[in-house]
Amino acid sequence: MARALQPVPGPPRSILRSEAFRWVVFAGVALGLWEVGARLYNSPFLLPAPSRILQEFLKTPTLVLGHAWITTQEIVLGFLLGALIAHLAALLLLVLPEWLEDFIFRAVSTLNSIPFVALASLVVVWLGVGSIGSKVAIAALYAFFALVYFVHKGMVSTDTTKEELLTSYSANFFQRVRYLKLPFALPIIFTSLKGAAMAAVNGAIVGELFGAFQGLGFMILDSRYVGNTARVFLAAVCCAIVGWLLLGMLTALERRFVGWHLEMTRRS
Amino acid sequence: MKKIIGLLAAGILAVLALGSAQNNLTKATMIESWFIHAESIGDPVAVEKGFYKDAGLDVTVVPGGPGLSPIDRVMAESKAGRLVFGIDYPYNLLEARQKQKLPLVILAADFQGSAMHILSWQPISKPSDIKGTFATWIGYDKPIKAVIGKGWDKQIQVVNQQGDPATLGGWLAKQYPFASAMVYNEVMVAEKQAKDKYYLYSYKDFGVDWPENVLFTTEDVLKKYPNEVKRFVQARYKGFRYALDNPEEAGKILAKYNPNLDIPFELKGLEQIKKIMVTADTQQNGLGYVDTAKLQKMAQQLQAAGILESASLSGFVNPVPSGVK
Amino acid sequence: MSSRLPTNLVPMLVVALVIVLLYYPLMLLANVPAAQQALDTGADLGCKTALDCATQLRSPVLPSPAQLALGFRNLMFPLDSPNAIPLNAAVTALETGMGLLLAAILGFFFAVGLVASRAFERSLLPWIVASQTVPIIAIAPMLVVVLGQYGVQGWIPKALIAAYIAFFPIAIGVAKGLRSPDPLSLDLMKTYNANNLQTYLKLRFPASVPYLFTAFKVAMTAALIGAIVAEISTISFQGIGKMLAENSRASDVVAMWVIMIASAFLGILLVAVVGWLEKVVTPWKR
Numbered sequence: 053m054a055r056a057l058q059p060v061p062g063p064p065r066s067i068l069r070s071e072a073f074r075w076v077v078f079a080g081v082a083l084g085l086w087e088v089g090a091r092l093y094n095s096p097f098l099l100p101a102p103s104r105i106l107q108e109f110l111k112t113p114t115l116v117l118g119h120a121w122i123t124t125q126e127i128v129l130g131f132l133l134g135a136l137i138a139h140l141a142a143l144l145l146l147v148l149p150e151w152l153e154d155f156i157f158r159a160v161s162t163l164n165s166i167p168f169v170a171l172a173s174l175v176v177v178w179l180g181v182g183s184i185g186s187k188v189a190i191a192a193l194y195a196f197f198a199l200v201y202f203v204h205k206g207m208v209s210t211d212t213t214k215e216e217l218l219t220s221y222s223a224n225f226f227q228r229v230r231y232l233k234l235p236f237a238l239p240i241i242f243t244s245l246k247g248a249a250m251a252a253v254n255g256a257i258v259g260e261l262f263g264a265f266q267g268l269g270f271m272i273l274d275s276r277y278v279g280n281t282a283r284v285f286l287a288a289v290c291c292a293i294v295g296w297l298l299l300g301m302l303t304a305l306e307r308r309f310v311g312w313h314l315e316m317t318r319r320s
Numbered sequence: 321m322k323k324i325i326g327l328l329a330a331g332i333l334a335v336l337a338l339g340s341a342q343n344n345l346t347k348a349t350m351i352e353s354w355f356i357h358a359e360s361i362g363d364p365v366a367v368e369k370g371f372y373k374d375a376g377l378d379v380t381v382v383p384g385g386p387g388l389s390p391i392d393r394v395m396a397e398s399k400a401g402r403l404v405f406g407i408d409y410p411y412n413l414l415e416a417r418q419k420q421k422l423p424l425v426i427l428a429a430d431f432q433g434s435a436m437h438i439l440s441w442q443p444i445s446k447p448s449d450i451k452g453t454f455a456t457w458i459g460y461d462k463p464i465k466a467v468i469g470k471g472w473d474k475q476i477q478v479v480n481q482q483g484d485p486a487t488l489g490g491w492l493a494k495q496y497p498f499a500s501a502m503v504y505n506e507v508m509v510a511e512k513q514a515k516d517k518y519y520l521y522s523y524k525d526f527g528v529d530w531p532e533n534v535l536f537t538t539e540d541v542l543k544k545y546p547n548e549v550k551r552f553v554q555a556r557y558k559g560f561r562y563a564l565d566n567p568e569e570a571g572k573i574l575a576k577y578n579p580n581l582d583i584p585f586e587l588k589g590l591e592q593i594k595k596i597m598v599t600a601d602t603q604q605n606g607l608g609y610v611d612t613a614k615l616q617k618m619a620q621q622l623q624a625a626g627i628l629e630s631a632s633l634s635g636f637v638n639p640v641p642s643g644v645k
Numbered sequence: 646m647s648s649r650l651p652t653n654l655v656p657m658l659v660v661a662l663v664i665v666l667l668y669y670p671l672m673l674l675a676n677v678p679a680a681q682q683a684l685d686t687g688a689d690l691g692c693k694t695a696l697d698c699a700t701q702l703r704s705p706v707l708p709s710p711a712q713l714a715l716g717f718r719n720l721m722f723p724l725d726s727p728n729a730i731p732l733n734a735a736v737t738a739l740e741t742g743m744g745l746l747l748a749a750i751l752g753f754f755f756a757v758g759l760v761a762s763r764a765f766e767r768s769l770l771p772w773i774v775a776s777q778t779v780p781i782i783a784i785a786p787m788l789v790v791v792l793g794q795y796g797v798q799g800w801i802p803k804a805l806i807a808a809y810i811a812f813f814p815i816a817i818g819v820a821k822g823l824r825s826p827d828p829l830s831l832d833l834m835k836t837y838n839a840n841n842l843q844t845y846l847k848l849r850f851p852a853s854v855p856y857l858f859t860a861f862k863v864a865m866t867a868a869l870i871g872a873i874v875a876e877i878s879t880i881s882f883q884g885i886g887k888m889l890a891e892n893s894r895a896s897d898v899v900a901m902w903v904i905m906i907a908s909a910f911l912g913i914l915l916v917a918v919v920g921w922l923e924k925v926v927t928p929w930k931r
Contacts, residue, residue, distance in 0.1 A: 279512070
């Protein structure tokens with residue numbers, strides 16, 4: 053198992069190069085279509101062209117980057133917090149007696165079905181208007197619920213024969229997690245971490261819609277109010293870029309830790 | 321090492337001295353009804369030009385935003401025994417006072433007339449021409465209801481403009497015929513974006529002529545801080561006067577409080593604001609003049625439209641003259 | 646299943662009872678300081694002690710059960726009123742359900758594509774991943790107006806936004822499920838000389854069902870949140886989100902709580918429907 057965790061020596065260079073190339077092509081095609089579409093549609097208050105959005109950025113680049121930086125902090129902190137709690141919760145669920153595990157899992161899924169946007173304006177009042185605490189909390193909440201199901205599922209659905217093997221080795225709980233459950237769940241964890249990153253982006257923005265005076269969510273609202281749609285899109289683009297960076301990092305980590313699995317699924 | 325300790329001690333002393341100097345000022349909070357834009361310009365200017373400080377006040381200007389009711393926030397601060405002021409529309413305050421029994425009191429009025437107008441794709445000659453979907457911000461739908469009167473719900477469907485792209489996008493895309501528009505914001509957006517001929521009406525054209533953006537506080541604050549309230553009002557309108565006289569400089573101050581703003585756009589808005597802030601009444605009685613007769617008429621019209629149960633203003637209006645002409 | 650039900654039900658009920666019992670003292674604990682402060686400033690609350698006032702504050706930290714009950718009565722009736730919860734909740738449920746359905750169909754086919762073809766994954770996955778990081782709240786208002794220009798109005802744009810949010814968890818979940826059969830079973834299919842379609846029908850699809858329903862449950866909540874956010878942040882005439890937006894401006898804290906609890910029930914109900922479907926579709930589980 054430990055050997056399987058080693059990165060697969062392969063031709064990473066050429067893959068990386070072609071991967072980057074594909075993204076450039078993707079970005080070029082998307083931006084080109086958007087520019088043409090926006091010009092044809094000719095309602096800049098509904099669909100501004102990328103060139104206009106770029107102009108908007110060049111007007112106040114440091115300010116926009118400042119807003120983006122604040123939101124990035126909220127996203128990253130919220131993501132880390134949510135992911136940490138989700139993993140702790142999944143581990144906790146493993147050691148609890150079955151009826152309690154079942155009950156807590158039900159409680160979590162019930163909580164998950166509460167639309168927390170409804171809470172957002174109240175959370176802001178509790179955690180303070182203008183602070184980033186409430187936004188981090190909401191981003192963490194979004195990330196947590198995007199993860200906890202899948203981590204739990206990944207941890208419990210290990211093969212019974214392998215479980216029995218470890219029992220015959222008289223492995224303790226931590227060994228069980230370290231050598232069987234975690235490696236087995238890792239591919240699922242990485243996939244859902246990506247989902248959680250996107251959820252954290254959305255959570256931070258939802259948080260900023262209530263009681264924020266800085267950050268991309270605030271920029272969206274305040275620019276919408278004065279009819280500056282290009283700036284709204286600029287904020288959305290910034291969010292997307294932050295999201296991509298986060299996803300890129302997670303993908304790199306995924307390659308590092310579960311490259312073997314990616315290879316296997318591709319071959320099958 | 322000793323030097324460092326000496327420096328530190330000097331630093332701490334300096335901070336303490338500064339702290340005690342500021343302690344002579346009474347802390348106050350000014351809660352705006354929206355993010356900081358041109359309509360709030362008097363407050364940042366009064367802070368930055370030291371008008372509040374001269375009045376013995378250390379004022380924190382707090383922006384509003386969606387989901388943040390100035391009434392709630394003023395009530396919370398007031399319950400905690402602090403000196404607090406807010407900005408909202410008089411009808412929302414009167415409604416909260418009558419229905420929720422909140423001890424809200426009007427001190428002054430920024431806008432003598434309505435900044436809110438009606439944008440329409442078709443000409444309106446009488447209130448019964450207003451039929452169909454009418455977009456307005458939640459909480460700002462009472463003037464149109466008063467224009468139509470009882471039975472408004474059979475004539476119009478009010479939709480929340482807060483969800484509108486570009487603040488007017490739905491109207492500009494002709495998804496509904498009518499939208500309410502602030503003269504310092506949406507009206508300017510329409511000028512820029514509308515491709516076809518449209519019509520602009522004032523609520524005054526239909527007999528609804530109410531003050532807007534009124535400064536309010538609570539009865540508790542008035543009782544506890546009578547002198548500070550007076551000094552606050554005077555300093556605040558000094559700030560507005562200064563901003564109206566020196567728009568360029570005020571614009572720079574505004575940009576400090578909300579860097580996201582397009583300052584030329586805001587200053588254009590300020591010109592419109594000037595028209596409803598400076599009137600014959602205020603030239604005589606000072607900026608922020610409260611026309612009680614207008615408020616009384618407002619209460620009667622709201623009662624007639626079935627929005628309020630009583631037209632009584634008892635205890636609601638406590639004008640504090642600013643003396644700033 | 647019938648043998649499991651009581652073991653779930655008993656602790657559920659116990660905890661529910663504990664929560665109900667704890668709520669009252671917790672509510673008092675939260676509200677008494679606020680009430681005391683209000684009394685100290687000499688406000689006339691119509692009650693004498695802080696303890697009395699704690700249950701009747703106008704903007705309570707936690708509303709008292711009586712306030713909640715009153716709030717529910719005010720917001721639930723008349724049942725067919727456009728301003729009451731039932732009709733608005735129904736609209737939101739419709740948007741969520743249709744959104745989930747659409748997301749399920751698209752997500753399913755997308756997942757099959759991902760698993761079946763490397764070229765498909767390479768060419769489409771970047772687009773999908775990239776699109777998912779765009780905050781829908783920012784784009785939703787424009788989207789609704791643009792769609793409206795082409796006659797797509799009412800609940801449909803909100804359902805589309807819900808679908809957009811629910812799509813990704815479903816696609817990923819199904820793809821995981823389709824890949825879940827172990828290599829041994831896949832080899833077995835090969836020894837049976839099964840073709841690709843048969844492998845999908847007999848092995849991959851059945852194997853993906855548990856993943857599918859887990860994904861559905863997550864996606865259902867995501868879709869509900871998407872629908873509510875869409876209602877809050879766009880022009881809307883009906884729905885829970887519209888009620889929330891209105892009442893948050895009217896600063897009615899009790900109403901906010903009531904709507905929140907109602908939307909929680911809606912969420913639980915919708916997830917329960919998925920759970921019920923799961924039991925019907927996979928009777929062999931549990």
